[in-house]
Amino acid sequence: MRISVLSIPVYDQQQALDFYTEKLGFIKKLDVPLGEGNRWLTVVSKDDQEGTQIVLEPAPVHFEPAKVFQSALFEAGIPWTQFDSDDVEEEYNQLIDRGVEFSIKPTVMGTVKIAVFNDTCGNYIQMVEQL
Amino acid sequence: MSFYESEIKRIAKNIYGNQGQVNLAVAIKRFIDQNFEKDLNLDLLSSSQFVSKYHLIRLFKKYYGQTPRQYLIGVRIQKAKAHLKKGESVTETCFAVGFESLGSFSILFKNRVGMSPMKFRKEQLSRSNSDHGL
Numbered sequence: 001m002r003i004s005v006l007s008i009p010v011y012d013q014q015q016a017l018d019f020y021t022e023k024l025g026f027i028k029k030l031d032v033p034l035g036e037g038n039r040w041l042t043v044v045s046k047d048d049q050e051g052t053q054i055v056l057e058p059a060p061v062h063f064e065p066a067k068v069f070q071s072a073l074f075e076a077g078i079p080w081t082q083f084d085s086d087d088v089e090e091e092y093n094q095l096i097d098r099g100v101e102f103s104i105k106p107t108v109m110g111t112v113k114i115a116v117f118n119d120t121c122g123n124y125i126q127m128v129e130q131l
Numbered sequence: 132m133s134f135y136e137s138e139i140k141r142i143a144k145n146i147y148g149n150q151g152q153v154n155l156a157v158a159i160k161r162f163i164d165q166n167f168e169k170d171l172n173l174d175l176l177s178s179s180q181f182v183s184k185y186h187l188i189r190l191f192k193k194y195y196g197q198t199p200r201q202y203l204i205g206v207r208i209q210k211a212k213a214h215l216k217k218g219e220s221v222t223e224t225c226f227a228v229g230f231e232s233l234g235s236f237s238i239l240f241k242n243r244v245g246m247s248p249m250k251f252r253k254e255q256l257s258r259s260n261s262d263h264g265l
Contacts, residue, residue, distance in 0.1 A: 002245070050258070077133025104136060110147030111157055111194045116135075124135075130195075131157045 004052055005042065008081055009059040009070050010121035013041050016056040019120050023098050029053055045083075060122060070122050077103055079116050079126035088113045088129040155180060156194035159187060163199060167206045168229040173199070208243050211236070215252040216259075224248065 010016035020026045020043045027049060032040040042053040060067035073080055085091045088106045092115050096102070103124055104116035113129040147153050162179055163171065176199060177184045191199045207228040214224040222233060225248075230236035240248045 077135035079135070103133065109139065109143045110153045111160070114139075130160070 005055055006052060006081075007055045007057040007059070008119075008121075008123060009066055010056045010119075010123070011058075011060055012121060013039055013056050013058050016119070016121040017041060017043070020054070020056065023095065023100055026054075056121075074122060074124065077116070077124060079124040081123065082126035082128050085127045085129050088115050088127050091115075091127055152190060153194065155182065156190050159191050159199060160195060160202070163203050163206060167203060167210065168227060170231070171203060171229065204239060204243070208240060211240060211248065212244070212251070215248060216255045218252070218256060221248045221252060 008016075017028060021028055025046055026043040027046050028041075029044045029049070030040060030042045030053070034040055038058055041056045043056065044053050045051060060070050092102065092106050095117060101118045101120075102115060103118060104114065104126075106113055106115045108131070111131050113131055115127045116124050117127070119125050159176060159180055162176065173184045173187070177187050180187065182190070188198055191197075191202070195202060197205075207230065210228045211224050214227055215221070219227070221237070225233050225236040230239075237247055237249075240251070244251060246254070
């Protein structure tokens, strides 16, 4: 078995696609219509397009417990998903320029530097740089 | 301050309280990052950071979750993938990223990536060709 797909729950798939491609610079990989306005919609990292895909998954729209869980994480400021970065400071500056909102600015914690931003679709996402 | 922020501050205080140790672990990692293609061994690492070999391994594992050796192999495999994607030969790649024998490079690569370096290179090249062709 291989790890090829992970999910991020989003309130609005189109809005999520715009954010993950235009703001974060990911690339749309698969877009399969599933009826009733739902899509099997995945993005990949630009530098690793054959790597792990993220499904922008409309769980909170259709499954109440998912929404409850996601909202509780958001209210507590907890990022459930994190991405690696070679340079968190530089990435932070670029994302700020594109209007992305951060809940935690670049902060050194021991052997890592982290920053946390709002993906506008119900999630906080953490960036991590190994120092 | 959010629940998350106060939690990570509390946890950081617990696990990263010893700044001297943290600095040493980071210095070891940087040394590996900057010298991965050289003949790196524990003697060299420990003399470069003025610590005993045993302490060095224990410390690195404590902060990075794997041994320096495991980390070094990971870095070399990542770099090797980049070389192969550019179309360099398996032999060139092997020595460029610091492996001393083709045999051990191929076995490690296959274990970690799931296919031999030869096959990886071929797939990458045909992929970039078909991107242009279709």
